Amino acid sequence: xxxxxxxxxxxxxxxxxxxxDHTFMNVLKGALxxxxxxxxxxxxxxxxxSGGQTEPILSVKTEGDVDPLDAVGDAAGRVRELTxxxxxxxxxxx
Amino acid sequence: MASDFxxxxxxxxxxxxxxxxxxxxxxxxxxxxxxxxxxxxTMSIDTVRFVENSSVMFDEMxxxxxxxxxxxxxxxxxxxxxxxxxxxxxxxxxxxxxxxxRSSDDLVQPADENIPIIELKEGQRLELEADAVLDRGREHAxxxxxxxxxxxxxxxxxxxxxxxxxxxxxxxxxxxVIETEDxxxxxxxxxxxxxxxxxxxxxxxxHDVPGAFVFHVETDGSVTAEELVLRAADSIGDRxxxxxxxxxx
Numbered sequence: 001x002x003x004x005x006x007x008x009x010x011x012x013x014x015x016x017x018x019x020x021d022h023t024f025m026n027v028l029k030g031a032l033x034x035x036x037x038x039x040x041x042x043x044x045x046x047x048x049x050s051g052g053q054t055e056p057i058l059s060v061k062t063e064g065d066v067d068p069l070d071a072v073g074d075a076a077g078r079v080r081e082l083t084x085x086x087x088x089x090x091x092x093x094x
Numbered sequence: 095m096a097s098d099f100x101x102x103x104x105x106x107x108x109x110x111x112x113x114x115x116x117x118x119x120x121x122x123x124x125x126x127x128x129x130x131x132x133x134x135x136t137m138s139i140d141t142v143r144f145v146e147n148s149s150v151m152f153d154e155m156x157x158x159x160x161x162x163x164x165x166x167x168x169x170x171x172x173x174x175x176x177x178x179x180x181x182x183x184x185x186x187x188x189x190x191x192x193x194x195x196r197s198s199d200d201l202v203q204p205a206d207e208n209i210p211i212i213e214l215k216e217g218q219r220l221e222l223e224a225d226a227v228l229d230r231g232r233e234h235a236x237x238x239x240x241x242x243x244x245x246x247x248x249x250x251x252x253x254x255x256x257x258x259x260x261x262x263x264x265x266x267x268x269x270x271v272i273e274t275e276d277x278x279x280x281x282x283x284x285x286x287x288x289x290x291x292x293x294x295x296x297x298x299x300x301h302d303v304p305g306a307f308v309f310h311v312e313t314d315g316s317v318t319a320e321e322l323v324l325r326a327a328d329s330i331g332d333r334x335x336x337x338x339x340x341x342x343x
Binding site (some may be wrong): 021031077079090091 | 098099100103106111115119124125133148176327330333334337
């Protein structure tokens with residue numbers, strides 16, 4: 001996973017997350033949309049053959065005083081907690 | 095995002111599992127499904143050195159067949175890219191089976207012993223040495239641990255009344271798992287996938303249960319179904335942890 005910030009202001013962020021695909025990006029986007037202070041979040045990914053930008057680009061827009069990079073960090077932390085919870089629940093049922 | 099997950103098994107054995115998870119978002123359910131297919135690595139033969147191949151097939155074709163043989167994978171002992179060596183020596187007339195592969199590691203063995211590789215006639219011989227490598231399904235389908243992985247919404251069936259006495263009962267086909275009014279989880283196979291078999295003469299309503307997904311996981315034997323699910327969740331969790339760390343810097 002290689003990060004490259006393309007554009008960053010106080011309330012907007014565009015960042016390339018190289019090496020990831022829909023598997024992780026969609027989970028992350030879902031978590032971002034449920035993070036406090038996030039007004040909009042999406043990602044864009046092009047197919048391999050398109051010849052242009054094929055690595056996913058995450059776009060986040062925040063409201064209030066939330067820094068978009070912090071929001072991404074929060075969302076990633078949330079995903080990690082979710083997978084840990086899932087593991088615990090799955091193991092106790094198994 | 096609700097994080098109180100509830101997991102309940104309906105079917106479970108080594109290679110096959112069916113379970114209901116409650117409290118999932120569609121994004122998370124799909125992330126786990128995709129991770130099971132493409133991101134949990136398995137061992138698979140990748141390089142073959144032929145000592146003798148007097149069979150009717152080219153080396154490359156036999157190499158492909160060997161690659162498709164599922165191998166049991168001790169995921170704690172191997173890192174992606176690490177290899178184990180296997181050897182095969184069969185002389186005709188006989189059929190070379192996956193079970194004839196001899197492995198340098200007791201934990202890396204053919205998951206099935208009865209996969210034919212090639213039939214050898216009198217005087218034909220196949221002797222080779224092969225390296226199995228740990229990699230992910232994203233690189234090549236032979237590294238896919240999960241061969242049939244999917245989920246459906248859990249459906250709840252409520253009896254709302256009697257069907258009209260002279261109405262013709264039309265079959266009402268459902269597949270997967272239903273939740274009954276008594277909160278029981280029932281596999282639709284048990285009533286031939288037809289609700290009129292289970293509730294004859296009744297009128298029923300079917301609704302999706304929000305946030306509840308019925309997963310069906312079948313593996314090729316390289317890892318157990320249970321391990322596949324846990325490793326898939328870990329693979330997403332690890333990436334989230336990595337991102338969290340990199341963003342903080």
